[in-house]
Amino acid sequence: MSLALRPAADSDARSIAEIHVAGWQAGYRDLIDNAYLNALSVDARYEVWRRILAGGAGRVLLAEEGPCAQGFIAFGPANDRGLPGLTGEIYALYVDPRMWGRGTGGRLLGEASAELARAGRRSAVLWVFEANVRARLFYERYGWKADGGRRVERENFSLAEVRYQTQLN
Numbered sequence: 001m002s003l004a005l006r007p008a009a010d011s012d013a014r015s016i017a018e019i020h021v022a023g024w025q026a027g028y029r030d031l032i033d034n035a036y037l038n039a040l041s042v043d044a045r046y047e048v049w050r051r052i053l054a055g056g057a058g059r060v061l062l063a064e065e066g067p068c069a070q071g072f073i074a075f076g077p078a079n080d081r082g083l084p085g086l087t088g089e090i091y092a093l094y095v096d097p098r099m100w101g102r103g104t105g106g107r108l109l110g111e112a113s114a115e116l117a118r119a120g121r122r123s124a125v126l127w128v129f130e131a132n133v134r135a136r137l138f139y140e141r142y143g144w145k146a147d148g149g150r151r152v153e154r155e156n157f158s159l160a161e162v163r164y165q166t167q168l169n
Helices: 010-027 035-038 042-055 104-118 133-141
Strands: 002-006 059-065 068-077 088-093 123-129 145-154 158-167
Touching: 002 104, 010 035, 010 042, 010 059, 010 068, 010 088, 059 104, 068 104, 088 104, 104 133, 123 133, 123 145, 133 158
Parallel strands: 088 123
Antiparallel strands: 002 059, 059 068, 068 088, 123 158, 145 158
C-alpha cells in the first residue's frame, strides 16, 4: 500500500489524539518528566482535537496507509506577533513512532508547505523544543533554519523552544 494524504475529518480526532500522545511519549521521553508523559490522556487529547477539527481554524492533514493513520500536520496563518502578514505556521507535526524513518513526516511537511504557498504565504515558521535534537535535524534536513526566536513552554514543565523558519516557493 502507499501513503495517502488527505484533509482530516471530525471522525479522525481519536486517531490524531492517539498519534499525538504516542509522539509526545516517545519523542520527549528524555526531555520531559516521565510521570508527566505517562499521565498523558488520549481521551483528553481527543477532546482538544475534536474541538480543533470542528472549529475549522487552520488545516489538518492526515497521512494514512490503507485504513491506518500514520501521522498528521496542523498548519495555518502564523500566530507570532511581529512576523510579516504573509507568514504561515506549522502548529503540530507528529508521526506514529512505529512509523518513524519512513518518510511520512517529510511528506506531510512538504504538502503543508505547498498548501501554505498556494494560499499566498511567502514564508513559514514552527516551534521546536531546543533540546529535541532529532526534530531539529529533521527540520534542518528540509531546509528550515533557526531564526533566533525563542520562548519557554510551560505546561507543568518549563522547556525552551526555538523558532525555525523557511521560505516558501
